[in-house]
Each structure stands twice: as C-alpha cells, then as structure tokens.
Amino acid sequence: KDEVYRREMRQLESSWYSREQVERSKVxxxxxxxxxxxAINQSPVAGRPDQVDLDVTVTERLSNEFSVGAGYSQNQGILFNVSLKQENFMGSGKRLFVNAARSAAVNDLRVTYTNPYYTADGISRGFTAYYRETKAKENLVSDYISDRVGGDVHYTIPLSETDSFRFSVGGEQRTVTQGDESPDHITQFLDKHGNEYTQILGSVGYVRDTRDRTIFPTKGQKHSVKLDSALPGSDLEYNKLTYNGSFYLPVTNDIIFSAKGRVGVGKGSGDLExxxxxxxxxxxxxxSVRGFKQNSLGPKDTEGKSQGGDFVTSASAELIFPAPFMSDAKSFRMSTFVDAGNVFADQDDFDAEEIRYSAGVGAIWLSPLGPFTLSYAKPLNKKDGDEDQVIQFSLGTTF
Known part of the structure; x- marks a missing residue:
C-alpha cells in the first residue's frame, strides 16, 4: 500500500525542500x-519556479514467502525447515513469521507478529510464542536436554531517526534433564535447584542504527546494549548485559571495511552466584571466532566439553568486496578478515593472553534456501586443548 512508504518519508509534501530530509527518506x-x-528524483513544477515534484521509484523484494527446505551445518548436521514469512502482510507493512525447524540439536516452533506502526508516531508492538527443545550435546557443549515453552510482548519506541528504546516482558516454562554424559556441574546444579523452572523474563535495550541498509550495508554503524533478566518471582533469577556493535565504511565504490565487536557479562541473583x-x-x-570449532573455546567441564561462561568478548575486522567473477551479483559478497575473542568463567577471570586470533577469507550468498556462509580461516595462536576447523560453512536455516 502507498501508506506503507509514505509514512517513512521525512520530506513532507507542501513543505520546504530539504536535501537532508530527502536522503533520510530514501534511507x-x-x-x-x-x-x-x-530512487528519488526531482523535477520542476510547470509554472512554479520555486517548487519541485519528487518522484519515488521503489523496487520491491519478494515480501511473502512460504518455504519448505533443508540445509546443512557442520555443527548440527542436516537442518529441516518449514516457514511462512510475510514482511508486508496484506500490504500493511505488518510482519508475520511462522517457523518450524528441526535438526540434531534443536526442534523449534515459533510464531511472531509485529506491527511496526502500532501508534501513528512509530511505536511498534509485537507478540511471540515459541516451543524449543535443545539437545546441547549436539552443539558440542556440556550434555543436557532443555525443553521450554513461552511467549512475550515486545515494544520498540523511536527516540530519533536513528535511536530507539526496546523492552519486552514474557513468561517461560523450562524443563531440563541430564544426558548420558552430563558433567558434574550440571548434576550438582540440578540436585540443588531441581529441573523445572517457571521464569518471568524481561529485557530492556537501546539501539542506535545509522546503516544505509540492513542487508549488505555499505556505510554507517549499529550499536545495541541489551539487559536480559529473569525477574524476581522466577525460580532462577539472573541478569545478562550484552553489547553488540558494527561499523561500515566504504573504501572504494566496491570495497567496504567492516568492524564488529561483542561484549557480554552475566551474573546470578538471589541464591544463584x-x-x-x-x-x-x-x-x-x-x-564468532572463525577457524576454531563451534562453541569450543573457553572453560571445559569434567567430560572435556565446553561449558561456556559468564563473560565473553569478540571482535572482527573485514574487507568486504564483490566476487571478481560476478561483480554485478547483489546477493553475493566475499571478504578477508581477522577475528579475535574468547569466553571466560566470569569477568574476573579475563586474561588478554587467552584471547584467540584467526585470519582468513569468507563468502556469503543469499541463496533461495537461505544464507550460505563459507569461511576458510587459520588460528593464529592455537593452544593445547583448542579444536580448530579450518573450513566452516552453513547452508539454510540458522538456529
């Protein structure tokens, strides 16, 4: 519908012309x-030397998609997926997403509905309901099985053209069972806290996004800070504070420099440390840190598997460019990169000498089956106990 595009315009009809507002409308x-x-082009109004018309030409992507597909991940094996995605539901700009996915590690059913203009001034509201079963052993981490069902309502409040405040509140019921190879720390946790948890979940976050586009951006930045909490009244109370940042700078018309960073810290509350x-x-x-096996870095449990931690940091720098043999392809990019990062038991255990580094080349293709991601990376400072994986790829649905 015409309204869907008109509400994004910052250059208003019958108002003073502003090049800045026209460019912002385009973005x-x-x-x-x-x-x-x-594309936004201007033309003079006949007989009105002080007025111009703006002609806005929009080329749309496929906005309604039903897919039945499969993919492959080195980590999770064959992935099956059935989804209905409508980014522009009935031409209203509302978003509907229904997804059912299955792999060796995850069974997932999720329904999300979002109205990006719940109010006329751009406050969005959405609802999510989900069921998710996770077999952690298949993710190459400590062995346990988690079943959870829940839902939430979430809002995004625009603070400016580039800044927004987001929050959500919801509930979840989780049941955890031990696997055949569950390590000591899981057994001890379940003995102390039981294996069924009713959680009241909330989150607040701030996002600043100046990127020129969400898919293959060429310039701008995105920074987000988010606090996820299991609120008082939950069986398990804890908090996670996570920052994610990305930066894009055009070097030439075809080459983009990108830098990304992530820092996360968590802590228990109540009787959780x-x-x-x-x-x-x-x-x-x-x-994360390419060249090292999925989820393999950081502290190990008594079975020799990764058990994760309460503090994580990672960063990457990339030069992104079109493939030399298909420079006109809008859905394919290549890159050369350097990654760094690791996870630690908590922030007090952080040690800069334990940061792992890698370097390599990568490619991403937005295929009909979903994104195909490929990397060839070499660890630069592999240590005893590290598991490397030089070639890594994923095709299709991401879990």
Missing part, C-alpha cells in the same frame, strides 16, 4: 526488508 525506505532499491549452565555465553565458530 528509511531502503531499509525496509521488502525493498530491493529506491553465576548464570545457569543453560544460558551461558559461548565462543568459537563461523559466527
């Missing part, structure tokens, strides 16, 4: 997930 429309490209074992941070893998 806002371009960042809609169902827009491929947008640390995060529960099923909600810890992990590091290593294609979405």
């Amino acid at each position: 806002r429309i371009q960042r809609l997930p169902y827009v491929e490209s947008v 640390n995060l529960p074992f099923f909600d810890r941070y992990y590091a290593g893998g294609i979405r």
Whole structure:
C-alpha cells in the first residue's frame, strides 16, 4: 500500500525542500526488508519556479514467502525447515513469521507478529510464542536436554531517526534433564535447584542504527546494549548485559571495511552466584571466532566439553568486496578478515593472553534456501586443548 512508504518519508509534501530530509527518506525506505532499491528524483513544477515534484521509484523484494527446505551445518548436521514469512502482510507493512525447524540439536516452533506502526508516531508492538527443545550435546557443549515453552510482548519506541528504546516482558516454562554424559556441574546444579523452572523474563535495550541498509550495508554503524533478566518471582533469577556493535565504511565504490565487536557479562541473583549452565555465553565458530570449532573455546567441564561462561568478548575486522567473477551479483559478497575473542568463567577471570586470533577469507550468498556462509580461516595462536576447523560453512536455516 502507498501508506506503507509514505509514512517513512521525512520530506513532507507542501513543505520546504530539504536535501537532508530527502536522503533520510530514501534511507528509511531502503531499509525496509521488502525493498530491493529506491530512487528519488526531482523535477520542476510547470509554472512554479520555486517548487519541485519528487518522484519515488521503489523496487520491491519478494515480501511473502512460504518455504519448505533443508540445509546443512557442520555443527548440527542436516537442518529441516518449514516457514511462512510475510514482511508486508496484506500490504500493511505488518510482519508475520511462522517457523518450524528441526535438526540434531534443536526442534523449534515459533510464531511472531509485529506491527511496526502500532501508534501513528512509530511505536511498534509485537507478540511471540515459541516451543524449543535443545539437545546441547549436539552443539558440542556440556550434555543436557532443555525443553521450554513461552511467549512475550515486545515494544520498540523511536527516540530519533536513528535511536530507539526496546523492552519486552514474557513468561517461560523450562524443563531440563541430564544426558548420558552430563558433567558434574550440571548434576550438582540440578540436585540443588531441581529441573523445572517457571521464569518471568524481561529485557530492556537501546539501539542506535545509522546503516544505509540492513542487508549488505555499505556505510554507517549499529550499536545495541541489551539487559536480559529473569525477574524476581522466577525460580532462577539472573541478569545478562550484552553489547553488540558494527561499523561500515566504504573504501572504494566496491570495497567496504567492516568492524564488529561483542561484549557480554552475566551474573546470578538471589541464591544463584553465576548464570545457569543453560544460558551461558559461548565462543568459537563461523559466527564468532572463525577457524576454531563451534562453541569450543573457553572453560571445559569434567567430560572435556565446553561449558561456556559468564563473560565473553569478540571482535572482527573485514574487507568486504564483490566476487571478481560476478561483480554485478547483489546477493553475493566475499571478504578477508581477522577475528579475535574468547569466553571466560566470569569477568574476573579475563586474561588478554587467552584471547584467540584467526585470519582468513569468507563468502556469503543469499541463496533461495537461505544464507550460505563459507569461511576458510587459520588460528593464529592455537593452544593445547583448542579444536580448530579450518573450513566452516552453513547452508539454510540458522538456529
């Protein structure tokens, strides 16, 4: 609908012309997930030398998608997925997402509905309901099985053109059972706290986003700070504070420099000193420190598996460029990168000498089955006990 695009315009009709507002309008429309490209051209009004018309041309992506597919991850094996995604539901700009996914590690059913203009001034409201079963052993971490069902309501309040405040509140019922190879720290935790938890979950966050687009951005920054809490009244009370940042700078018309960083810290509350074992941070893998096996970094349990930690830090620097053999492809990018990071038992255990580094090349293709990500990376300071994985890839649904 025309209204969906008009509400993103910051250059208003019958108002003073502003180049800045025209450019901002273009960026806002371009960042809609169902827009491929947008052009705004001006032309003089006949007989009105002090007036111009703006012609807005929008090329849309496929906004309604039903897919039945499969993919493959080195970490989780074959992935099956059935989903219905409508980014522009009935032409209203509302978003509906229904997803059912299955792999060796995860069974997931999720429904999300979001109205990005719940109020006329741009406050969004959404609802999520989900069921998720996780077999942690298949993720190469400490062995346990987690079943959880829950839901939440979430809001985003715009503070400016680039800044927003977000919060959510919801509830969850979780049941955890031991696996055949559960280590001592899980057995001790379940003996002390039981294996069924009713949780009241809340989050607050701040986001600043100046990127020119959400898919393959070429300039701008995104910074987010989020506090996730299991609130008083929950069977287990704890807090996680996480920062994620990314920066994009065009070097040439085709080459983009990108830098990303992440810092997370968690702590228990009440009778919990640390995060529960099923909600810890992990590091290593294609979405963290490439060249090291998925979730393999950091403290190990009594079975020799990664048990995660309460403090994580990671960073990467990349040069992103189109493939030399297909420079006109809008859905394919390559990169050369350096990664760094690790996870620690808590912030007091942080040791800069334990940061792991890697370097390599990568590629991402937005295929019909979902994103295909490939990396070839070499650890630069592998130590005893580290598990490397030089070639890493993932195809299809991400869990």
